[in-house]
Amino acid sequence: xxxxKKELRLSSFENLRLxxxxxxxxxxxxxxxxxxxxxxxxxxxSFFSFVIDCYKNDSVFVTRKILDKNxxxxxxxxxxxxxxxxxxxxxxxxxxxxxxxxxxxxxPKFYFGNLQxxxxxxxxxxxQETYNSINNILKEKxxxxxxxxxxxxxxxxxxxYPILMRCDDDSxxxxxxxxxTPHSGLIDKYTIPGNELSxxxxxxxxxxxxxDGYDFYFGGDTECEHANAIDKSIIHDMRWIKVPHHCSNxxxxxxxxxxxxxxxxASTVFxxxxxxxxxxxxxxxxxxxxxxxxLRNGTLVHEYGVIEFDYTFRDDDxxxxxxxxxxxxEYCMGNKNR
Numbered sequence: 637x638x639x640x641k642k643e644l645r646l647s648s649f650e651n652l653r654l655x656x657x658x659x660x661x662x663x664x665x666x667x668x669x670x671x672x673x674x675x676x677x678x679x680x681x682s683f684f685s686f687v688i689d690c691y692k693n694d695s696v697f698v699t700r701k702i703l704d705k706n707x708x709x710x711x712x713x714x715x716x717x718x719x720x721x722x723x724x725x726x727x728x729x730x731x732x733x734x735x736x737x738x739x740x741x742x743x744p745k746f747y748f749g750n751l752q753x754x755x756x757x758x759x760x761x762x763x764q765e766t767y768n769s770i771n772n773i774l775k776e777k778x779x780x781x782x783x784x785x786x787x788x789x790x791x792x793x794x795x796x797y798p799i800l801m802r803c804d805d806d807s808x809x810x811x812x813x814x815x816x817t818p819h820s821g822l823i824d825k826y827t828i829p830g831n832e833l834s835x836x837x838x839x840x841x842x843x844x845x846x847x848d849g850y851d852f853y854f855g856g857d858t859e860c861e862h863a864n865a866i867d868k869s870i871i872h873d874m875r876w877i878k879v880p881h882h883c884s885n886x887x888x889x890x891x892x893x894x895x896x897x898x899x900x901x902a903s904t905v906f907x908x909x910x911x912x913x914x915x916x917x918x919x920x921x922x923x924x925x926x927x928x929x930x931l932r933n934g935t936l937v938h939e940y941g942v943i944e945f946d947y948t949f950r951d952d953d954x955x956x957x958x959x960x961x962x963x964x965x966e967y968c969m970g971n972k973n974r
Contacts, residue, residue: 640800642738644672644684644811648803651675654847654947655706658878659698660904660929661940662963664722665691667699668854668878670845671706672811682706684799684811686713686845687734688854690727696939697726703734710736716770717856718744718840719763722906728769735777740797743770744818744839759836812846817858819865837881838862844870848949855880855890863889876945879903879920883912891919900956901926902943918969930963938962 646652657669668688673680685708690699703711711734716727731741795815802808818839826833833839840856851874858880871893880887883903901920903912905928912932920926929941941964946957960966 638798641797642799644799644801646672646674646683646801646803647676648805649801649807649809649848649949650951652801652949653680654945654949656852656876656945656947657702658902658904658927658929658943658945659691659702659940660942660964661691661693661696661698662930662936662938663905663907665693665725666722666904666929667691669699669702671708673706682708685711685734686715687711687727687730688715689717689723689856690725690730691722692726693939698940698942699726699730700733702942703730708734710734711739712736713740713742715742715841715843716744716766717842718836719767720759720836720857721761723857724762724766728766728773731770732773735773741770741774742815742841744841809848810846811848812844814844814846814870815841816844816853816866816870817842817856817862819862822861822865835859837886840880842880844874847947850875850947850949850954852876852878853890854878855887857881858890859884859886860889863887866890868893873897875899877901877920879912879916879926881911882906882909883916883920884909885913885916887916888919891916891923894923898924900924900945900958902928902945904929905932907932917967921967921969926967927958927960928965928967931965931967934963934965936963941965 651674653673655671659667667690670686671682672684673682714731717723797813799811800808801811823838825831837857837859840858842856842858843854845852853874855878863886871890872895875897876899879901882905901924905912917926927943940962942961943964944959948955
């Protein structure tokens with residue numbers, strides 16, 4: 637018998653609305669907000685929330701704006717995929733300000749002293765301060781929190797967090813989280829003092845969220861070796877993807893193994909690393925529809941771009957409404973947007 641980590645209540649599965657916000661800032665920075673909402677008295681109210689990574693700048697903090705707009709008082713799960721500057725600023729603030737008893741906290745596995753010193757001054761410049769802040773917050777809270785600091789997946793869904801969604805008529809549906817990377821065989825050596833880590837992307841957490849069998853993949857910055865370690869049959873069934881590492885060459889293996897049922901992909905940018913790569917964008921656009929938080933070389937009027945996917949599940953169909961805000965738009969080969 638399946639052992640569930642949580643049980644969630646909702647009025648009916650047809651009243652469920654799943655909202656996924658992919659946030660990308662101008663040139664650098666990303667975050668994702670996932671909200672499960674139930675329709676109550678003609679209004680949709682959030683009953684489960686998940687924040688993946690964070691970024692803010694001096695003028696805007698989009699993750700917080702989305703949570704507040706949706707009247708989220710406490711988040712149920714938070715994941716810091718890896719210690720890079722474009723995934724980090726503000727994640728400790730979100731943890732502190734939206735703390736909730738029973739929340740899940742997923743942190744990358746690494747021995748902090750092993751990060752090369754030049755990384756701490758550049759790509760991972762916020763790591764030490766953020767990591768210490770998170771640990772201090774968790775020490776203060778203590779109550780009812782499940783902390784996973786050692787996500788070491790094997791690419792085969794063995795790191796598994798199942799949730800039961802129970803409706804008012806007592807019917808049930810499954811919500812599953814399967815962690816696919818980082819691959820333990822590739823990163824365990826970095827937990828040993830003296831083994832220096834030069835590529836924080838090797839620590840990147842990525843996972844599948846399966847809603848009644850519809851699979852969403854949140855790729856973090858998963859790169860070549862770890863992507864190659866994922867069971868290809870799992871990739872084949874993915875329907876929605878947050879493209880790993882801003883459409884880098886490391887995201888190619890995921891795209892190459894997608895099946896015919898693949899629907900949508902979303903990606904952010906990292907201009908200083910010349911990402912996204914157009915050839916990789918084209919591959920995803922050929923397989924399904926690709927949305928970008930901004931188009932490279934496009935006009936950037938806003939400090940950010942947001943892609944919102946709103947899913948409604950029916951017994952005979954799955955309905956998806958897609959909205960873009962700020963600099964975000966759909967990518968199309970040729971003219972680059974629609």
